[in-house]
Amino acid sequence: MRLAVLAAAATLAAPAFASPDPADWPAVLAEARGQTVYWHAWGGSPEVNDYIAWVGREMAARHGVRVEHVKVADISETVSRVLAEKGAGRETGGAVDLMWINGENFAAMKRNDLLFGPWAEATPNWALVDVEGVPGVRFDFTVPTEGLESPWGKAQIVFFHDAARMPEPPRSMIALLATAEANPGRFAYPAPPDFTGTTFLKQALLELVEDAAPLFGPAEEADFAGTTAPLWAFLDALHPHLWRRGAAWPASGPQLRSMMADGEIDLAFSFNPNEAALAIATGLLPDTVRAYVFDGGSIGNVHFVAIPFNASAKAGAMATADFLLSPEAQARKADPAVWGDGPVIAVDALPPEDRALFDAIDFGVGALGPADLGPALPEPHPSWVRLLEAEWARRYGAGR
Amino acid sequence: MGAPLRGRPLSAPRAQAARLGWRPRPPRLLPWAPALTLGVLIGPVLAGLAGAAAPAFGWFPPLGGDTVTLAPFRALLAWPGFAASLRATLVSAALSTALSLALALLIVAAWGGTRGFRLIERALSPLLSTPHAAAAFGLAFLIAPSGWAARALSPWATGWTTAPDVLLIGDPWALSLAAGLVTKEVPFLLLMILAALPQADAARGALLARALGYGRVWGWLKVVLPRVYPQIRLPVYAVLAYSASTVDMAVILGPTAPPPLAVQITLWTRDPDLSMRFVAAAGAMLLLAVTLGLLGAWRLGELAAARLGRAWVEGGGRGRRADGALRAAAGAAAALTSGAVFAGLAGLAVWSVAGLWTFPDFWPRSFRLDAWARAAPGLGAAAGETALIGVVAVLVALALTLGCLEAEHRHQLGRPRRSLWLLYLPLVVPNVAFLTGLQTLALAAGLDGGRWAVAAAHVVFVTPYVFLSLADPWRAWDARAGLAAAALGAGPDRVLWAVRLPMLLRPVLTAAAVGFAVSVGQYLPTLLIGAGRVATLTTEAVTLASGGDRRLIGVYALTQAAAACVGFALALAIPAVAFRDRRGLRG
Numbered sequence: 001m002r003l004a005v006l007a008a009a010a011t012l013a014a015p016a017f018a019s020p021d022p023a024d025w026p027a028v029l030a031e032a033r034g035q036t037v038y039w040h041a042w043g044g045s046p047e048v049n050d051y052i053a054w055v056g057r058e059m060a061a062r063h064g065v066r067v068e069h070v071k072v073a074d075i076s077e078t079v080s081r082v083l084a085e086k087g088a089g090r091e092t093g094g095a096v097d098l099m100w101i102n103g104e105n106f107a108a109m110k111r112n113d114l115l116f117g118p119w120a121e122a123t124p125n126w127a128l129v130d131v132e133g134v135p136g137v138r139f140d141f142t143v144p145t146e147g148l149e150s151p152w153g154k155a156q157i158v159f160f161h162d163a164a165r166m167p168e169p170p171r172s173m174i175a176l177l178a179t180a181e182a183n184p185g186r187f188a189y190p191a192p193p194d195f196t197g198t199t200f201l202k203q204a205l206l207e208l209v210e211d212a213a214p215l216f217g218p219a220e221e222a223d224f225a226g227t228t229a230p231l232w233a234f235l236d237a238l239h240p241h242l243w244r245r246g247a248a249w250p251a252s253g254p255q256l257r258s259m260m261a262d263g264e265i266d267l268a269f270s271f272n273p274n275e276a277a278l279a280i281a282t283g284l285l286p287d288t289v290r291a292y293v294f295d296g297g298s299i300g301n302v303h304f305v306a307i308p309f310n311a312s313a314k315a316g317a318m319a320t321a322d323f324l325l326s327p328e329a330q331a332r333k334a335d336p337a338v339w340g341d342g343p344v345i346a347v348d349a350l351p352p353e354d355r356a357l358f359d360a361i362d363f364g365v366g367a368l369g370p371a372d373l374g375p376a377l378p379e380p381h382p383s384w385v386r387l388l389e390a391e392w393a394r395r396y397g398a399g400r
Numbered sequence: 401m402g403a404p405l406r407g408r409p410l411s412a413p414r415a416q417a418a419r420l421g422w423r424p425r426p427p428r429l430l431p432w433a434p435a436l437t438l439g440v441l442i443g444p445v446l447a448g449l450a451g452a453a454a455p456a457f458g459w460f461p462p463l464g465g466d467t468v469t470l471a472p473f474r475a476l477l478a479w480p481g482f483a484a485s486l487r488a489t490l491v492s493a494a495l496s497t498a499l500s501l502a503l504a505l506l507i508v509a510a511w512g513g514t515r516g517f518r519l520i521e522r523a524l525s526p527l528l529s530t531p532h533a534a535a536a537f538g539l540a541f542l543i544a545p546s547g548w549a550a551r552a553l554s555p556w557a558t559g560w561t562t563a564p565d566v567l568l569i570g571d572p573w574a575l576s577l578a579a580g581l582v583t584k585e586v587p588f589l590l591l592m593i594l595a596a597l598p599q600a601d602a603a604r605g606a607l608l609a610r611a612l613g614y615g616r617v618w619g620w621l622k623v624v625l626p627r628v629y630p631q632i633r634l635p636v637y638a639v640l641a642y643s644a645s646t647v648d649m650a651v652i653l654g655p656t657a658p659p660p661l662a663v664q665i666t667l668w669t670r671d672p673d674l675s676m677r678f679v680a681a682a683g684a685m686l687l688l689a690v691t692l693g694l695l696g697a698w699r700l701g702e703l704a705a706a707r708l709g710r711a712w713v714e715g716g717g718r719g720r721r722a723d724g725a726l727r728a729a730a731g732a733a734a735a736l737t738s739g740a741v742f743a744g745l746a747g748l749a750v751w752s753v754a755g756l757w758t759f760p761d762f763w764p765r766s767f768r769l770d771a772w773a774r775a776a777p778g779l780g781a782a783a784g785e786t787a788l789i790g791v792v793a794v795l796v797a798l799a800l801t802l803g804c805l806e807a808e809h810r811h812q813l814g815r816p817r818r819s820l821w822l823l824y825l826p827l828v829v830p831n832v833a834f835l836t837g838l839q840t841l842a843l844a845a846g847l848d849g850g851r852w853a854v855a856a857a858h859v860v861f862v863t864p865y866v867f868l869s870l871a872d873p874w875r876a877w878d879a880r881a882g883l884a885a886a887a888l889g890a891g892p893d894r895v896l897w898a899v900r901l902p903m904l905l906r907p908v909l910t911a912a913a914v915g916f917a918v919s920v921g922q923y924l925p926t927l928l929i930g931a932g933r934v935a936t937l938t939t940e941a942v943t944l945a946s947g948g949d950r951r952l953i954g955v956y957a958l959t960q961a962a963a964a965c966v967g968f969a970l971a972l973a974i975p976a977v978a979f980r981d982r983r984g985l986r987g
Contacts, residue, residue, distance in 0.1 A: 012513070038933065040931075040932060042943075042946065043943035043944065043946070043947075044943060044944060044945070044946035044947025044948070045947045046774055046947070046949065046952065048945075068933070070931075070932040070933060071932075071935070071939075071940070071943040071944075072927075072932060072943060073942050073943045073945075073946040074670050074946065076669075076670035076671070076672060077670070077810055077927060077932070078932070079672070079674070080669065080670075080677075080836070081839075081931065081932070083462055083463070083674065083677075084836065084839050084840050084843055084928075086462045087460070087461070087462040087840055087842055087843075088840050088843035088844040090843055094450075095848075095849055095931035095932070096931075103672070104672030105672045107672070108672050108673060108674045110631060112462070112463060127759065133686075134420075153921060154417075156668050165562065184565070185565030186562075190785065191656050191657045193671060213549070243565060244565060244567050244570075245565075245657075246659075247571075247572065248567055248569070248570035248571070248655065248656050249656040249657050250572075250656075251651060251656060252946070253948075254946070254947050254948025254949075255948050257948060258948055258950065259546075261756075261757070261758050262544070262546035262563055262758070262759045263546055263562040263563045263758060263759030263760065264545070264546050264562075264563045264565075264759075266562075273869075282770075283754075283755040283756040283766065283768065284756075284949065285756075286756060286758055382672075385672075386672075386673050393479070393480050393481060393657075393658070394480040395786065396657060397480060397481045397657040397658050398480040398481050398484060398658065399481060399483070399484020399485070399487070399488075399655070399657070400656055
């Protein structure tokens with residue numbers, strides 16, 4: 001695979017691959033100065049947007065790099081863009097310099113030779129990355145990153161409940177079923193292929209299967225029907241007790257939060273451990289809402305930044321990715337008042353003055369600190385997603 | 401043609417040349433206007449369609465598709481949600497179009513020319529300016545079990561402290577989607593009918609019918625409608641095609657599992673599994689066929705209605721007894737459809753300044769301005785970009801449209817509708833079917849990534865609406881006025897500038913306002929051609945809406961509506977000021 005990438009890259013414009021070379025970092029910074037980096041990133045969160053704007057200010061001050069946040073509703077729009085550029089033969093001068101990505105989108109771009117690199121493991125701050133503690137920094141949904149994307153942060157599924165209406169929330173999938181039976185219509189999950197909805201399926205699958213090992217290899221090589229049978233039995237039992245009895249579905253993860261404020265549901269979940277705390281602080285949720293994790297742990301994953309094969313400002317993009325890994329940027333991002341996204345660098349190994357940045361973070365009421373999150377379950381191999389979504393559509397998505 | 405009658409004094413060299421018997425002959429560009437316009441509109445659509453048709457049949461080399469196959473269509477038909485998705489598309493499109501047309505006609509028939517109708521006319525601009533997504537969002541917040549209506553009655557009347565679990569929004573038959581579409585399409589069709597009325601000699605027709613003893617509604621339907629419908633036929637087709645391919649309303653009000661076809665195609669184009677792009681392309685081709693099928697069925701319905709209608713007219717029933725009930729029904733329809741949008745806008749306005757606002761509170765518990773404060777810096781820039789792109793696109797579209805219509809008039813280009821119906825191709829072909837291909841074309845030509853490229857793309861979508869709004873009033877213009885002017889010595893240009901355009905100023909400005917609103921609302925073309933770098937109010941609104949914060953949704957929806965509303969306000973104000981002493985031209 002790596003050879004294929006190298007070969008593909010080599011057949012493209014050779015200088016685009018040879019330079020910039022992250023091994024010669026001063027040269028990268030010199031080339032980056034004066035560049036404009038068009039960074040495509042989901043723009044649905046004002047907090048994240050503000051953080052990216054801060055990154056832009058810092059990059060301008062430190063390295064003379066202009067960072068333009070291209071806000072997208074879904075990063076797949078950007079994948080389409082890069083794909084269209086490839087289709088039109090635009091091998092250099094692409095519109096996208098840096099993109100926020102992970103999981104299936106990364107797997108698809110890697111498989112279709114749409115990424116530049118390898119570069120990510122040669123940047124100076126890679127040395128800080130917690131390779132031991134967070135295996136996901138090198139295996140994105142089990143797919144080896146091979147230096148084609150640089151880790152940025154980590155997320156984990158957390159549940160949140162309105163303690164005023166549901167004082168004792170379920171702490172496992174089996175308990176969730178019992179809660180739903182006792183409180184019909186008070187829980188919902190987004191319809192797959194929304195990624196929050198698909199993640200719910202994966203979380204349930206990981207908890208319910210007898211042997212999880214096949215989930216971390218290609219689904220085509222496993223007994224899909226046999227492995228997933230407990231999941232479908234669980235969903236068959238759950239759906240009659242869902243919001244609208246499963247006849248209508250929330251369209252996205254953020255919609256769950258609105259539904260909770262609207263009194264439509266009492267239990268929801270999110271991929272941002274601090275979403276509930278942030279929503280309480282900004283008045284989107286009442287302060288009776290509490291976040292928590294399942295006893296057996298919950299799915300966690302790492303999100304990354306990658307550079308498309310034909311990016312115009314590769315040096316600027318690399319410099320930005322490297323800055324994102326700096327203790328200062330990682331600590332600011334971990335602050336629940338800013339964003340609350342988990343660090344991917346080894347905080348304990350940092351020199352004391354850098355570690356102090358993390359120690360100073362106030363996790364306040366409602367926010368989940370690193371100690372509260374419990375074990376992060378790894379994502380299954382991305383090939384399971386397509387099959388899970390197809391089977392879900394066959395069983396529950398055909399209409400009535 | 402005597403010199404004193406010419407419009408402008410001749411400049412010295414030209415006057416000298418004229419005395420010498422030589423007249424500069426400007427190059428004859430006008431006859432080429434229709435061909436140019438067709439090229440500008442059809443070229444991108446056909447190129448885009450080719451770009452979508454190829455992957456539908458398995459051809460897309462960047463993803464390894466290098467054989468022609470029917471596999472994408474087989475995968476599409478094998479999709480478990482296919483039947484229910486198609487049903488949702490057909491029901492919502494046909495139902496909403498039929499209902500919108502019936503209501504719009506009834507409203508004009510029952511209330512046209514009355515004082516109450518002034519109120520309806522004044523409400524049109526804000527109704528038309530409200531973006532579809534904002535109208536859908538507002539409606540959802542009104543009628544959802546946890547919505548404003550339920551909050552008004554809870555808990556004191558209903559006893560609800562949490563929202564009841566009732567399926568209203570997103571029903572499998574897409575009835576709530578159809579209702580949402582009706583609230584937006586009734587004002588559009590009303591506008592089109594109003595623009596057509598003066599040329600249909602409606603006022604005198606209705607008067608005559610009433611003098612013969614017909615009821616107000618019956619008389620209008622029997623005498624005026626047969627003359628108005630041919631003029632609004634194309635707008636009706638546009639409504640039908642739009643309803644079949646809408647994404648922004650359907651994601652909020654439509655069914656979810658499975659969603660209508662257009663939404664599912666969008667989901668496939670967003671699927672991380674890039675091989676689903678082939679299925680998406682096949683779906684886009686199918687949606688095109690479904691749209692054409694709907695249009696064909698509608699045409700057959702027109703023929704049947706004409707036959708039945710003739711018998712009904714010849715039957716001679718005066719229908720005076722029906723008037724009271726019909727007028728009440730029309731009034732209720734107007735109040736309900738406009739009230740839904742206005743209440744929805746009010747809901748958005750309250751959301752934009754809301755602090756914590758949970759069920760069953762009718763008002764937020766606190767108010768805060770941080771959504772506006774946070775958005776303010778970006779809003780100005782986005783509003784400026786939106787206005788600039790919109791004005792440029794509308795000016796180009798107006799020039800093309802007027803060029804086409806005037807060329808048709810002067811050069812008697814045969815039966816005009818035969819070739820010019822092609823202008824409506826961008827409206828009939830679903831966006832999802834050709835935009836990706838259009839992006840590839842722009843990329844290959846190196847024409848993307850900037851403001852002007854985006855404006856050029858908007859021209860493709862704006863021009864059909866401008867043409868749609870203007871063509872029928874323009875063609876129905878009483879040519880005797882031109883004849884009189886020519887008899888007084890005016891040349892064709894002078895007739896155009898001094899007689900025809902002033903007489904048709906109102907429809908021209910209305911068409912421009914419609915075009916501007918269309919430009920304001922464009923999301924996919926702006927995103928795809930602008931490489932995401934051109935940030936308009938709509939692109940900002942869509943990306944922020946993906947985070948589900950209703951306060952930001954409220955801020956941007958209101959700003960979008962306000963931007964479009966400026967255009968309509970100008971279209972109303974300019975004729976009123978320009979023709980303050982010419983009652984017949986105020987329309």
